[in-house]
Amino acid sequence: MTTPATAAASAGAATLDRITGVRLSSVTLPLPTPISDAKVLTGRQRPMTEVAMLFAEISTESGHEGVGFSYSKRAGGPGQFAHAREIAPALIGEDPSDIARLWDKLVWAGASVGRSGLSVQAVAAFDVALWDLKAKRAGLPLAKLLGAHRDSVRCYNTSGGFLHAPVEEVLERATASLASGIGGIKIKVGHPDRAVDLARVAAVREHLGDGIPLMVDANQQWDRPAARRMCRDLEEFDLVWIEEPLDAYDAEGHAALTSAFDTPIATGEMLASVAEHAELIRLGAADIVQPDAPRVGGITQFLKVMALADQRNLQLAPHFAMEIHVHLAAAYPREPWVEHFEWLDPLFDEHLEISGGRMHVSGRPGLGVTVSEQARAWTVARHEVRG
Template structure:
């Protein structure tokens, strides 16, 4: 696969900042600790991760989407004048990857010469750099890779795992598996996948529902529950494909399975519908993964539309925005179960006051040199500083576009 490399230098009026940064790198250690550090370079990579098997959920069965065959990722690698480094990423499924890369490429030069400590200010600066395309959706998802990289850099500089920098409440997080429970898998495979995940140390299983034949959903859930027994935590996910009457009927039919939660029974933006459903069912209602701003999540929270909130840090703009949302969720005593990107969300879940759940997907593992440890139904925090990840050779091979800004080492 061809890799296009482009080197972009900063604007002339940034030279003074870069000169100061260069001098900071030469300072003795004691002086460097008090001298403001600056961002020296930014490298962006667009990566296409192929999936071994095309993946289908309810959105495919309703004809709204095609099976998923790859995940597009945007990586940002930062270096500073004092030699600190950080790496972050965002992603898109099915569409949007090239758009995220293009937007990130436009605003990346605005980071050169900036103090990497000022993460919230830099997020705001980048938002305003692209304000004409809004403050949610692709516009802010493109910023997530920068924001995550800045937090990774800060934690690495402190010599701490990110969760410890934020203030961890626990050293491990309950983990459930999703990657083996999609609708394209026959029921026999579904059951075997669930059993294998439990054998590997995962603590819960999520099954996709929303099949056009509702009896098929019940058959699949029955098969999994019978194989796993009543004590294994089980979740179901309709991926927004039911209308309000169907969600109520199916929600009542699923009560017998004692689900940990029923996920995305309605359109993600139907806060009132979710609120009515949550009030009518004994099963907790979970949603939020498809929302792309704190403001959108606040609509769920203030309407009591979710028992379990499922934010996705890359989708809402990064860790800075996630922390603001987590504070709102904590205030309302909500359960937390971040969506996807476990390499990031492990740290954020560990820092949430109430016992959360973490979603296990093995899809992204080939991109990184490291592996996260799972045992006894929980995922363990790595002792490595920052996020504790580094890009693999596979990630480099799957890079389809790359650009550099500033003085790249």
């Protein structure tokens, strides 16, 4: 961790720039239709009607700028913004290139609330902005700054397969997604009636045919006996993976499923630290790891998870936030998947190119996105710090 001595040592001849301003925005993104997955049908959560976004825009004395974001669904957005507002002054006067040290500094600025969950999700917005700034200063897409293994990644769509949608609508949206260039389809399962789940999966598999990648996501809704039964019944559908069949923190249960069934088990999206992912990977609890950069604390922490997954020869399929994850997935040694959600499209002036079943890394520097005027209009709170 950073100490006063190491902070002082960082201010030498190699420090070529300084952070002079940080602007925070809390943006409420409305969803066109209330969204329900298994957590709603089982009474654990209410339908999702909006996404709370936390944007951080960082500027330097040399005129460079970076933008980053984090997010929260259903609850937590105001808390993320409040925490980010408290710790933002710690960045003023710092060298924006010292990203790892600044991550430590920001976490220690709010250490009394821990090093996972909401606190690091607030830090994530700053961390992503610093990586965006660094890549822009280099004139490179973030994937190229990190060292890309490919210029495009396989992508699949989730947003058309939620449980609130009738199966006929799911089939129509799957057809539309494939026609738009998407490479695979994921649908939600975890319905209280397992027969409904199996009928929906069978209908989608028949509609798609055998050659189209199909995934299912139970959103943590099964207990161990139900998960074993469902994984056994789902084997016949040649799925790419079964996602979150158990509670996100039941690593031992996931490990048992991973060893018992041919269909790969995917999980990790709900974990909020590198340490939690390390335990998941250590126990062999996933064939496919699904970290979420905003949830684990940003790109700096995501890269640590990537290294752990690579060391164990695991597959990677980052959760949500495709504007960030397309770059990170492109830098993973093994062919990954990236999740396509069009929900965030209105927040940015640029959109990702998708064709041939793949999401393409743009040639624009950094993340390759700028905050739209619509996002500005949806802003519910602002805060600015200047040096």
